Amino acid sequence: MTTADLWRAGESVRMGVRLYLAEYPPRILATTVWPRAVLQCLFLTLLGRVVGGAEGARFAFVGAAALIVTLRTTTGLSDMPMRDKLYGTLPRVHTGHLSPIVVLATRTVPYLVDALVAVVLCLLVVGPVTGNAATSLALAPLLPLYAVVVLTSAAAGLACAALAVRAGVDELIGNGLSYLIIAVGGVLIPPGVLGWADALGSVLPIRHGLQAIRAALAGEPWLAHLAAELGVGLGWALLALVTVARQTRRARRRGDTDFY
Amino acid sequence: MSAVAEVLWTGARHQLQTMRVGWRVAVIVAAIQPVVFLLITLGAWPDGSAAATTRSATGVLLTAFWGATVWGGAAILRRERAEGTIGALLTGVRDPRLVLVGKAFGASLGSVATIMTTIALVLALLGRPVAVAEPGWYAVGLLAVLASGTALGTLLSCLFLMTRHGPELSSALMYPVFLLAGLLIPVDMIPAWLRPAAWVVSLHWAQRFLTGSAQGAPDWPALGAVVLLTVGYLGAGIALFGRIGRLVRERGTVDHS
Known part of the structure; x- marks a missing residue:
């Protein structure tokens, strides 16, 4: 990658931040997006208490704090190429100097940051409210593991977004993956x-990362789980890369990028 | 069929067709969501009784129904604006309030039917029986839920028309009711000072009536509360819609309201 490409990638990040803030201005982030994340975490934690008592609540709290990243990753990113399609800018992404996958990946930066902010908010609010303040404190040093989960689920989000854009089923695939993670992601x-x-969950993002977080909390070895999470994330990233590359080649060859 | 009923039914049919075309959202909120909640709640009691299964299924039905209402019924006017048809709706020959209520009814009907079908399929697949001691009163409770969803859809649809961030509002509105209405989370698990919030949510009372009917002891005051709140929601929604209609005509901003 040349210096000019790096500059272009930087501009793409800047564009991504501007797009994000246009979609989610600070007042909307503060009044709807972040409260929703905290409330969803609180709801799942209490649901954990309903089904499993205090230990169930603790188990659910640790899981819900990780799951919350999907609001910005698997669900949030799912409509990114779709918006280009709707706004008529997809041909520019396909024919631009910067590789389309780099454009998409660099635009995810504000989503990744926001996902981590949501995790921190959940630890700050939901833990104390549900009697899991000690767990929140214990989870604070494990934020880098949550950051890994953000990255792997973002890779899955990009892959799903790429797969969904042609049929226009971004909402279905993005939300469907999030619900699938709730159901089988541990x-x-x-x-x-x-x-x-178990079989299905093992190829989904978050599952192994969550096992790593739970193992670290319990003082058990967690590196193998982390490696598995990274492997799953890499698999999803490769799927995104291959899908976008194929779509770009096909759109250029057929000249149908405007109607894609 | 009277003119009013014809307008209501035409609105409902149109909304059902709109849901069929835009099936993706309906699949998420009315099919995928209840499946996941059922797996979580039923998974907790692998050998649960029919009564426990019925209670869980009722909670999941109402929870998913609220999700479907904030994403479906509440989005009716937003969709009209996005598709450029809100001007025709507000200035048409037919009373726009009737059209809106009819569409909200169609959204609720489609959601309830989809959610109930999903729940029935999952329970059948899992081999989990349900027990309803008073099926007639349980059906009455479901009709009340349908009416309440129509009224809520009408009210929320008007509220969401006043901002371009409707989807974010829909998203943010889901969980307060999930948390406070006592549908899956028992009310006694939330702080005492927050519990009165459930009193203004008709689905909270619907849950009490439905579970009471399932156990053979219908909770009549709860049914009364559902009816009262539904009338209140509908009245507020129609009044708000009338006000919005007047404002956008006066300002000439019908398409940008």
Whole structure:
């Protein structure tokens, strides 16, 4: 990558931040987006208490604090190429100097930052409110693990967004993946309860990262879980890369990028 | 069929067709969401009784219905504006309030039908029986839920028309009711000072009536509360819609309201 490409990537990040702030101005972030994240975490934590008592609440709190990143990653990123399609800017992304996947990836930066902000807010608010303040404190040093989960779920979000853009099913795939993670990602239902869920969950983002976080909390070895999470994230990133590359080649070859 | 009923039914049919075309959102909130909540709540009681299953299924039905209302019924006018048809709606020959209520009814009907079908399929697949001691009164409760969803859809649709950040508002509105209405989270698990918030949510009372009917002891005051709140929501929604209609005509901002 040349210095000019780096500059272009920087401009893409800047554009991504401006787009993000146009979509979510600070007052909307403060009054709807962040409160929703905190309330969802609170709801899932209390649901954990309903189904599993105090220990269930603690289990759910740790999981919900990780799951909350999907609001900005798998769900939030799912409509990014779709917006280019709607606004008529997809051909420019496809034919620009910067690789389309780099454009998409650099635009995710504000989403990643916001996802981490949501995790911090959940630790600050939901932990104390639900009697899990000690867990919040114990989770604070593990924020880098949550950051890994943000990255891997963002990779999955980009892959889903790329897969969904042609059929216009971004909402369905992005939200569907998030609900799938709730169901089989070890967020509320511990791994091992449902056999088929374990198999499915093992290829989804968050699942192994969450196991790493739980293991670190319990003082057990967690590096293997982290490696598995990174592996899953890499797989999703490769899927995004291949999908976007194929779509770009096809759109250029057929000249149908405007109608894509 | 009277003219009023015809307008209401035409609005409902149009909304059902709109839902069919825009099926993606309906699938998320009325099919995927209840499946996940059922798996979580039923997973907690692998050998749960029919009564516990019925209670969970009712809670999931109402929870998913609220999600469907804030994403479906509440988005009716937003969609009209996005598609450039709100001017025709407000200035048409037919009373726009009737059209809106009809559409909100269609959204609620489609949501309830989809959610109930989903729940029935999941319970059948899991082999979990349900027990409803008073099926007639349970059905009456479901009709009340349908009416309440129509009224809520009408009211929220007007509120969401006043901002371009409707989707974010829909998103933010889901969880306060999930948390406070006692649908899946028992009210006694929330702080005492927050509990009165549930009193103004009709679905809270609907939950009490439905679970009471399932257990053979319908909670009549709860049904009365559902009816009263539904009338209140509908009255507020119609009044707000009338006010918005007047304002945008006076200002000539019908398409940008």
